[in-house]
Amino acid sequence: MSEISGIKACVFDAYGTLFDVNAAAAHLKGELGDKEAKLAEIWRLKQLQYSWLRTLMEGCYVEFWQVTQDGLDFAMEAVGLKDDALRQKLLDLYWKLDSYPEVPAMLQALKDGGLKTAILSNGSPAMLDGAVQSSGIGDRLDAVLSVDGHRFYKPRPQIYAMVTDHFKISPQEVCFMSSNGWDAAAAAFFGFQVCWVNRTGQPQERLPGEPKKILKDLSQLPPLLGL
Secondary structure (H helix, E strand, C coil): CCCCCCCCEEEECCECCCECCCHHHHHCHHHHHHHHHHHHHHHHHHHHHHHHHHHHHCCCCCCHHHHHHHHHHHHHHHCCCCCHHHHHHHHHHHCCCCECCCHHHHHHHHHHCCCEEEEEECCCHHHHHHHHHHHCCHHHCCEEEEHHHCCCCCCCHHHHHHHHHHHCCCHHHEEEEECCHHHHHHHHHHCCEEEEECCCCCCCCCCCCCCCEEECCHHHHHHHCCC
8 A cells, every 4th residue: 555645634534433433322231232232233334325325316315413313213123122212312322422532632643743634524514513522622623524515425526525625725635534445435536545444344345446544543643644
């Protein structure tokens, strides 16, 4: 894999990259029991699938919060749960997901090194604001960019162009991080220099666009950029 250089902005996917999407279910492990892991897995999968399908179908965009609720409803039925109070607890927790432990210090190192930092996410502005504020990283971000203004989701190239338009830089001057292999591939295909944050040891997607680096977590990013 080639080296990363000439970077002016570091841009992060939010869910699964900066924020732990499994945290909501993990906090309720006592109530979910042995269904916790399966519920979290299905919830995330359906959340992503519904965003892709609504984009492809055209004209049926809804905010990511609705997609998140729809994914949870599918997941709860799939694992045999019917509990309105538990559903509400899970949704409430999604507004204040835990960031991964290395995230605050990593972002501070990038800022101290003179780089711009941003989020580019499918999340709605209100959802992203809730996660950013609850994790206390707002002062380490220059921008939080949501797809909501376009009314469709990643991996459409117009979404990645939001970054270059906002910072007035070229794709090659952007280092993009995502834990989603499909997102990493699409961002690389767009022209970003991409680090795939492969926290769970997944195989690489068979898609156009190859990440320049594969990281186990985001603590590896500042040294990679010479910081």
